[in-house]
Amino acid sequence: MEHGVVIGLLGLGTVGSGVIQIVNEHQQELKHQVGCGITIGKVLVRDKDKYRESQIDQDQLTVYAEEVLNDPDIDVVIEVMGGVQQAREYILQALNNKKHVVTANKDLMALYGAELLKVAADNGCDLFYEASVAGGIPVIRGVSEGLSADRITQMMGIVNGTTNYILTKMEQDGRDYEEVLKEAQELGFAESDPTSDVEGLDAARKMAILATLGFSMNVDLEDVIVRGITTVTTEDMEYCKQLGYTLKLIGLAKRTEGRVELTVQPMLLPNSHPLAAVQDEYNAVYVYGEAVGETMFYGPGAGSLPTATAVVSDLVTVVKNLRLGVSGRTIHSPLHIKELKTDEEVDSKYFLRLQVRDETGTFDALTSLFAKEDVSFEKLLQWPLDEEEPVAEVVIITHTTNRAAYERIYKELENMDVVLDVKSSYRVEGGQV
Amino acid sequence: MEHGVVIGLLGLGTVGSGVIQIVNEHQQELKHQVGCGITIGKVLVRDKDKYRESQIDQDQLTVYAEEVLNDPDIDVVIEVMGGVQQAREYILQALNNKKHVVTANKDLMALYGAELLKVAADNGCDLFYEASVAGGIPVIRGVSEGLSADRITQMMGIVNGTTNYILTKMEQDGRDYEEVLKEAQELGFAESDPTSDVEGLDAARKMAILATLGFSMNVDLEDVIVRGITTVTTEDMEYCKQLGYTLKLIGLAKRTEGRVELTVQPMLLPNSHPLAAVQDEYNAVYVYGEAVGETMFYGPGAGSLPTATAVVSDLVTVVKNLRLGVSGRTIHSPLHIKELKTDEEVDSKYFLRLQVRDETGTFDALTSLFAKEDVSFEKLLQWPLDEEEPVAEVVIITHTTNRAAYERIYKELENMDVVLDVKSSYRVEGGQV
Numbered sequence: 061m062e063h064g065v066v067i068g069l070l071g072l073g074t075v076g077s078g079v080i081q082i083v084n085e086h087q088q089e090l091k092h093q094v095g096c097g098i099t100i101g102k103v104l105v106r107d108k109d110k111y112r113e114s115q116i117d118q119d120q121l122t123v124y125a126e127e128v129l130n131d132p133d134i135d136v137v138i139e140v141m142g143g144v145q146q147a148r149e150y151i152l153q154a155l156n157n158k159k160h161v162v163t164a165n166k167d168l169m170a171l172y173g174a175e176l177l178k179v180a181a182d183n184g185c186d187l188f189y190e191a192s193v194a195g196g197i198p199v200i201r202g203v204s205e206g207l208s209a210d211r212i213t214q215m216m217g218i219v220n221g222t223t224n225y226i227l228t229k230m231e232q233d234g235r236d237y238e239e240v241l242k243e244a245q246e247l248g249f250a251e252s253d254p255t256s257d258v259e260g261l262d263a264a265r266k267m268a269i270l271a272t273l274g275f276s277m278n279v280d281l282e283d284v285i286v287r288g289i290t291t292v293t294t295e296d297m298e299y300c301k302q303l304g305y306t307l308k309l310i311g312l313a314k315r316t317e318g319r320v321e322l323t324v325q326p327m328l329l330p331n332s333h334p335l336a337a338v339q340d341e342y343n344a345v346y347v348y349g350e351a352v353g354e355t356m357f358y359g360p361g362a363g364s365l366p367t368a369t370a371v372v373s374d375l376v377t378v379v380k381n382l383r384l385g386v387s388g389r390t391i392h393s394p395l396h397i398k399e400l401k402t403d404e405e406v407d408s409k410y411f412l413r414l415q416v417r418d419e420t421g422t423f424d425a426l427t428s429l430f431a432k433e434d435v436s437f438e439k440l441l442q443w444p445l446d447e448e449e450p451v452a453e454v455v456i457i458t459h460t461t462n463r464a465a466y467e468r469i470y471k472e473l474e475n476m477d478v479v480l481d482v483k484s485s486y487r488v489e490g491g492q493v
Numbered sequence: 494m495e496h497g498v499v500i501g502l503l504g505l506g507t508v509g510s511g512v513i514q515i516v517n518e519h520q521q522e523l524k525h526q527v528g529c530g531i532t533i534g535k536v537l538v539r540d541k542d543k544y545r546e547s548q549i550d551q552d553q554l555t556v557y558a559e560e561v562l563n564d565p566d567i568d569v570v571i572e573v574m575g576g577v578q579q580a581r582e583y584i585l586q587a588l589n590n591k592k593h594v595v596t597a598n599k600d601l602m603a604l605y606g607a608e609l610l611k612v613a614a615d616n617g618c619d620l621f622y623e624a625s626v627a628g629g630i631p632v633i634r635g636v637s638e639g640l641s642a643d644r645i646t647q648m649m650g651i652v653n654g655t656t657n658y659i660l661t662k663m664e665q666d667g668r669d670y671e672e673v674l675k676e677a678q679e680l681g682f683a684e685s686d687p688t689s690d691v692e693g694l695d696a697a698r699k700m701a702i703l704a705t706l707g708f709s710m711n712v713d714l715e716d717v718i719v720r721g722i723t724t725v726t727t728e729d730m731e732y733c734k735q736l737g738y739t740l741k742l743i744g745l746a747k748r749t750e751g752r753v754e755l756t757v758q759p760m761l762l763p764n765s766h767p768l769a770a771v772q773d774e775y776n777a778v779y780v781y782g783e784a785v786g787e788t789m790f791y792g793p794g795a796g797s798l799p800t801a802t803a804v805v806s807d808l809v810t811v812v813k814n815l816r817l818g819v820s821g822r823t824i825h826s827p828l829h830i831k832e833l834k835t836d837e838e839v840d841s842k843y844f845l846r847l848q849v850r851d852e853t854g855t856f857d858a859l860t861s862l863f864a865k866e867d868v869s870f871e872k873l874l875q876w877p878l879d880e881e882e883p884v885a886e887v888v889i890i891t892h893t894t895n896r897a898a899y900e901r902i903y904k905e906l907e908n909m910d911v912v913l914d915v916k917s918s919y920r921v922e923g924g925q926v
Contacts, residue, residue, distance in 0.1 A: 078784070082642055082784055086642060089709070089828065092709070092828040093641055190639070196784075196785040196786065197639075197788055198634075198635050198638070198639020198640065198788075201631075201634060201635070201638055201639045202634070202639070202790075205631070205634055205638075205806060205809075205810065206623070206630075206631020206634045206635070206803075206806055207631065207802065207806065208805075209515055209519060209523070209801075209802050209805030209806040209808070210515075210519075210802045210806075211519060211522065276522070276525070332772075334770070334791055337770040339765075342787075349802065351515055351799065351801065352793065352798065352799045352802040352803075353629065353792070353793050353796070353799055354775075354791075354793065355629065355630055355631075355790075355792030356789075356790075356791035356792065357635075357788075357789075358767055358787075358788060358789035358790075359785065359786070359788030360785065360786050360787065360788070365783075365784040365786075368784065369640065369642050369643045369782065369784045370639075370642075370785075371642075372641075372642030373638060373639055373640065373641045373642040373643075376641045376642060377638065380823065384819040384822055386817040389817055390813065392525065392526065395521070395522065
């Protein structure tokens, strides 16, 4: 290692070029920290011609993965190509060739994290993935090391910048979802196919990674119940505001006595909650530990240099471990067996917006329904809608109830004569207003 | 180490008893992480009788430091006794006896951090101090590892819970400093002698520790220019609110081209700044890195269990390093030589509140003074005070200027005929409103 550590890059997109930039520009600081130079060896790209003007020499580029994965000079492979199956194969090959790996790939880690970490440990290799969750925010480190002494019982994340940007603009400007989405696409904050973001899938992947780590149990992506933001309306937001809440797409992971719940969905948070102030494309992860109480990690969730910062900070740890001779020794198998909560065990408050017949008996019917399920109202608003028919809008925030009871209520509401429409329904989290 | 790792405790106050509680209650999780048991050996206290009812056996208690520091069975010494000289001697002795050390002592680390870290490295021992800054928030780790790839150019900290509590209550309730301080003392949020908190000394110590780490240069406590909150008035707060700002006690560490500025003082932050939402006794550290941009670490700055969480997370790292055989290898001497900014190099905006004669020529005199120093106004409010004399109150927010020019202006204002009183003056940080 006297020649320093050589890294191979898989992919040279936004994050990859950020990594090269940081490694080149911060040579002095990096060397000071790890005690040796770090140089870029080979870089896998799809099309060499695309990078004629880039900061990397043409002869470092290759279109053959083997030239990176089998190069004996390369000590560390950085995977920033994205995608799942191909990336998985490459990383497995790298690990089996005793190369340490840093990845920014949330899709991959959410689906195959357990497998890859095991292969890494078996090969005495490091595998780090700080950049896979919340870009530049060192939250993986915060959870796995900073709070290592604590028992984490809850994590709430704004872990998708696109949806937070959309919801922020809807709330601030009173503009509707479609319009803001279009603007976000034009500004580059949303993909031309925004499905993975707006349907909550991207956030679900990050929450699966966080929960696996924070709860020390193998959480699968399919354990996360997911609902996106496409049906959120400006009316909903207006009511939230009136009641002292903000509507955010929240990834929630809760643990009670060893049983866990995982979901991504739009939720109401009281304005006093630390996450409520997280605006625009910023990300934040709120972590509740039995001993530490409330903590939050805030920062940019994406972007070339922020994400590359996380990749290179992992690289620093890899190189330190390499030089100390302790690579691969810090990977743990989970302590706990996963047990998911049942619908009866998932506790929450709910926000519910209905349109009802504005006539005698309506309220009685509603209150009987809720009383039957032993669910009481924390807040209630009702006023007439400006329509020809006698129609009233009713907004309810319930006290804490379990999901099973709430879903029975919801189903009955849809079938009740006096209820013309169930306009919207969201969970309410984050304590009292 | 087959018998597990044995720790010795110096001090059994709030934090010490929290450490014992976490080590006892989280045995399973800790063992899973470090691969061996962790047990409490000896605990140094002043008076054994005081702890008859505590969770620790009487025969583990000792009033002789040597019984902890010289005990060959003890691998790690945790210093939670506070104070400076005695604690320094004990830690030096522990390190020279090849015992690893975890400390929560900000006073000590701010004054003797460089010395202690050198002695630790010379002895091949670890010395960690996460709990010394911002209690339960893993910000030392965030700065030293999570952002290790980046070049940090600015840190702003709300790192004193007492003063943040006082300022929050003053702002929310419009109550004055003395009244809120008294309440804070009754509630246990402020000491009976609050000097170290309210004069900004406690925050200065934490900023010296953070800056040393984040800028990789040996910052001394006396480099921090300190001003407390004792002269902050509810009028000031009211004007801040009108102008879209919040007044907070901010520890600021700024680096521009290798030259640094360090100060703790009440500052105006725009309400949109992430730190502006940090309420009550909570702490937060905002870190700006060239690559990552804005990040923030938020959480409890004090308290038995939160602080103990940070101590035990350090302990986990110590024990991991011990088992991996790499103790003391991660301590670095600073990369850069400290160079402080001159008054001409310290740039800031300023908030200034004056009472002036409400007569022709006043404004002309004011504007000439500012123009002479090439300082322009970003915001300006003026209105008559309800007094017998014709007196007006003027509130100015300047554009960015250097401290030297501002201080010349300030001095002249105090001597101007048309200026009856300079009521208050604060820096304005954190970008545009």
